[in-house]
Amino acid sequence: MSRHILLHSVAIDESMMNRRNTMIRNAILVFILTTLPLTLAAKGDSSAGKDKAKICEACHGADGKSVDPSYPNLAGQYESYLIKALGDYRAGRRTNPVMAGMATSLSDQDILDLAAWYSSQQGLKDLSIK
Numbered sequence: 001m002s003r004h005i006l007l008h009s010v011a012i013d014e015s016m017m018n019r020r021n022t023m024i025r026n027a028i029l030v031f032i033l034t035t036l037p038l039t040l041a042a043k044g045d046s047s048a049g050k051d052k053a054k055i056c057e058a059c060h061g062a063d064g065k066s067v068d069p070s071y072p073n074l075a076g077q078y079e080s081y082l083i084k085a086l087g088d089y090r091a092g093r094r095t096n097p098v099m100a101g102m103a104t105s106l107s108d109q110d111i112l113d114l115a116a117w118y119s120s121q122q123g124l125k126d127l128s129i130k
């Protein structure tokens, strides 16, 4: 009798563990499936960036080559640098009244697209020392 109860409780434990394992497996699957599109989307689209850069042209030039020395050139700048700079202006870590105003309305995707656009232009990046 007591042996029967013992076997029975082992069987219950196993079925609970199986259920727990299935739940964990499902949770991992859901996590992967929901984060996958985000990681795929977290890439800049340079042609979308080109459109979004229209409002930047007035100062930074049509393709990131500035119209005036008081505005930095963006053409050919490292993508990661541009993403950081725009994120910093938006967060207020880097303060400049003009760029703070420009960056507040940018979404994460806008920043990625703009960075993809400017970094793909001919310009900076020539690191040769003459």
Ligand code: HEC
Binding pocket: 052, 053, 055, 056, 057, 058, 059, 060, 070, 071, 072, 073, 074, 082, 085, 086, 095, 096, 098, 099, 102, 114
């Ligand atoms: C009215 C002029 C103006 C407009 C429009 C403008 N910027 Fe700027 N931008 C500036 C100035 C001035 C600076 C330098 C600010 C500083 O010293 O931090 C700057 C700096 C930057 C920097 C940092 C460059 C570096 O070398 O560190 C980035 C990136 C940038 N702008 C991107 C943009 C983008 C993207 C847009 C459009 C959404 C834009 N800017 C629109 C004037 C402008």
